Amino acid sequence: MGIIMSPDLTSSPAGDTLLIIGYGMATARLLNRLADRGYPGPICVVSRENIVGYNRIQLTPWLANPDASIDLNLVNPKVMSRLNIRLLTQTDVVSFSADLHQARLSDGSQLSFAQAVFATGAQPLLPACDFKPQPAIRAFRTLNDGHFLRALPKRSRVAVVGGGLLGLEAAWGLGQLGHQVTLIHRNSHLLNRQLSHPLASLLANTFIKAGIELRLNSQVSGIDSDPLLTSITLNTDETLPVRCLIAAAGIRPNNDLGQQSVLATAQGIQVNAALQTSAGHIFAIGECTEFAGQTFGLVAPVYAQAEVLAQRLMGGSAEFAVSHSxxxxxxxxxxxxxxxxxxxxxxxxxxxxxxxxxxxxxxxxxxxxxxxxxxxxxxxxxxxxxxxxxxxxxxxxxxxxxxxxxxxxx
Known part of the structure; x- marks a missing residue:
């Protein structure tokens, strides 16, 4: 999976540019659909990651099977060649003005745009206690996270906080690598949003048989991480020695830039059925969005948003609606x-x-x-x-x- 290098932004009139902020799975799907539909205008994508457009859903099998050939790439160069696209990697948008149609980038440059799309994703919720931040306390949401976890010493003690989809996958992947994993979940059973108790108990037995310890009805109340992470304490007063802590107990939409830009926000950046924000020429898709009071962490509604927005940017009238998940x-x-x-x-x-x-x-x-x-x-x-x-x-x-x-x- 390669890195697409960005050419000089001054090579075409930036005032006609569609600016996309973030290059995760939502942006990858959007760009593919725009290419299919023959989007004619210049596009600039700004991403803080150095590798873009990869399949985060496949990170767990990629982590658990280092010797397997698992292709995470969602970027097809032949498809992308149909677009007039520029990509700035390892770059942030540090300020954004919807009224002035301008964004200032972390390299100090200014970019003008005609329309913009926020696809800034979400960030993990870390345990609500005081601790010294360090690389060993992290999420498992990016390739950089995956590389860190792959580099852990053999049979490391790892705690995974969260018994939902992300937590189960992270715990299983780390267990397959031979680490000593404890999965901590605040509810009385795993996957409590997707399963009721009888089937959740069956699932729990699968984890226990695989050597993964479970702590249900438990939360992290303390973290000893000064100078290095050595242990965590649970609300049950149990202390667990750990070398790494993975936060997978929910996400918060990345709406800070939207708030600074005076876009309407609540939990996320609020959008209507056309994926428009409170500024009509600014759109948002993916985990950063909020529609009809709901935020989105699963790929199906995120991909549906990308499909709708691709049609809208080509002059269509498609509308996004929440279907049963x-x-x-x-x-x-x-x-x-x-x-x-x-x-x-x-x-x-x-x-x-x-x-x-x-x-x-x-x-x-x-x-x-x-x-x-x-x-x-x-x-x-x-x-x-x-x-x-x-x-x-x-x-x-x-x-x-x-x-x-x-x-x-x-």
């Missing part, structure tokens, strides 16, 4: 699937768990309709359950549906 995860061959609503207080919840085969399913039903489904180990009914939720088809026999006898269920 689904989650798919693969840990050591164990497939996890969750879709729809799994925490509605009035649902009938039915579970079928096979501990011997390490598989199970949980269904959430309301008013004779399926509104949520969880699958672990066997995803053969995933698309069927998705269709039932989408169409709200009446369910004739809940137990037949749970058992997979579809001809009698709906």
């Amino acid at each position: 689904e989650t798919r995860l693969k840990i050591s061959g164990l497939d996890v699937f969750s879709t729809g609503q799994i925490s509605h207080p009035k649902t009938q919840v039915l579970s079928l768990v096979d501990h011997h085969q390490q598989r199970g399913r949980t269904l959430h039903l309301l008013n004779n309709q399926l509104i949520g489904a969880e699958l672990l180990g066997d995803l053969s009914l995933a698309n069927y359950f998705n269709d039932l939720i989408r169409t709200q088809c009446p369910i004739n026999d809940n137990r037949e549906l749970l058992l997979g006898r579809l001809q009698n269920a709906a």
Whole structure:
């Protein structure tokens, strides 16, 4: 995966430029779609990373399998050659004026633009206690994070904070490298936003069998990191010796530049269905955004935003809407699937768990309709359950549906 070097910005009229701030997965998808549609104008992308447009979802298998050939690159040079694009790597936008159509960069230069896109992503939430910052206390969201973790000494003691998707993947990847991993989660079961207790317990057993220790109903209350990270203390008063701490307990949209630019922000940079910010010629996509009170950490809605914005920048009228989300995860061959609503207080919840085969399913039903489904180990009914939720088809026999006898269920 190479680095695209940026030519001199003065080689074309910057006043016609589409400025894109950030080059993660959202920008990679946006640029690909603009290339497909023949976007004619000059584009300047500013990225603080030196390597851009890589697949962050594949960072865990990349980490866990150093000898495997895993291509993280989302940048196709042939596709990019269709665009009049300039890229500034290892560069920040330090100030931004929507009214003046100007941005000042970290190298001291000024850039004029016609339209701009904020794709500044998000940053991890670190434990809410005092500690001396250092490289051993970090997230696992970038290639630089991955290279740091790959370089840890053998059998290092590592704590991963957060039992959601990112935390599970980080803990598993580090465990596969032979490190002694403790996964700390504030909730009573793993993946509490995607799974209810029966299937989460099955998932927890998979981690325990792999040698990963779990601390549930626990939070970090203290960190001893002066001068070096040596231990953490939990709210249960347990002290764990650690050499590295990975924060994977949520993210905060990077909306600081948006706030400085007087764009409307709340949790993230607020956008409408056209992905416009409060300044009509300024757009935002990805983890930095907030739409209808929601922020986005999964790739599906982020990619959907990129598709809509590509159409909008080409004069189309597409609109972004939040659809019901689904989650798919693969840990050591164990497939996890969750879709729809799994925490509605009035649902009938039915579970079928096979501990011997390490598989199970949980269904959430309301008013004779399926509104949520969880699958672990066997995803053969995933698309069927998705269709039932989408169409709200009446369910004739809940137990037949749970058992997979579809001809009698709906």
